Amino acid sequence: MTKEAVEKLVKEKEALESVVKDLDEKVSAYEALGTPEKISAAFAKTESLIVSMEELGSIEEIDRALDLSRSVLESYIALGTPESISESFKEAKEFKSSVESKELSTEFGIDIEVAKKMLEAHESFDNAKEVLSGLITSKTVSSDENHDDDLVTSPITGSKVSHLTKLAKNL
Numbered sequence: 001m002t003k004e005a006v007e008k009l010v011k012e013k014e015a016l017e018s019v020v021k022d023l024d025e026k027v028s029a030y031e032a033l034g035t036p037e038k039i040s041a042a043f044a045k046t047e048s049l050i051v052s053m054e055e056l057g058s059i060e061e062i063d064r065a066l067d068l069s070r071s072v073l074e075s076y077i078a079l080g081t082p083e084s085i086s087e088s089f090k091e092a093k094e095f096k097s098s099v100e101s102k103e104l105s106t107e108f109g110i111d112i113e114v115a116k117k118m119l120e121a122h123e124s125f126d127n128a129k130e131v132l133s134g135l136i137t138s139k140t141v142s143s144d145e146n147h148d149d150d151l152v153t154s155p156i157t158g159s160k161v162s163h164l165t166k167l168a169k170n171l
Contacts, residue, residue: 097116097119100115100119100125100128101115101116101119102115103125104118104119104125104128104129104132107129108132110132115128118131118132
């Protein structure tokens with residue numbers, strides 16, 4: 001073999017080695033992508049993401065939705081923390097109970113604490129009022145009988161009232 005033939009074979013060998021090296025790099029790149037199943041799953045996920053993005057709409061629509069969400073969140077934040085909101089509801093309930101107790105006390109001539117117990121026992125103002133009204137109608141005091149021992153002086157009105165306070169205190 002001549003020197004030229006050897007050089008030609010060396011060049012061909014180097015070219016083949018370069019091609020083999022390129023093929024090895026491509027095989028490694030394909031192997032890095034994963035198995036055919038993983039590649040198919042990645043394509044399916046990409047397709048799903050594309051469909052989801054199309055359903056979301058344009059960037060402007062997404063921006064508007066985000067702005068709306070932010071404003072709703074800001075209004076919730078303005079209301080306060082869940083604890084402060086809960087505390088506000090508790091205070092409002094206590095205030096309402098106080099007002100209703102005073103109203104029952106005044107209307108039926110009973111002690112405020114007794115009125116509070118009536119509200120608690122009967123769960124609502126209307127129920128407590130109905131029970132107290134029923135007690136009044138069931139205890140009729142005739143004018144010819146002396147029932148001064150059944151009457152008590154109301155701390156609110158100062159007038160004599162029926163035995164409601166005595167009965168309600170026993171709740």
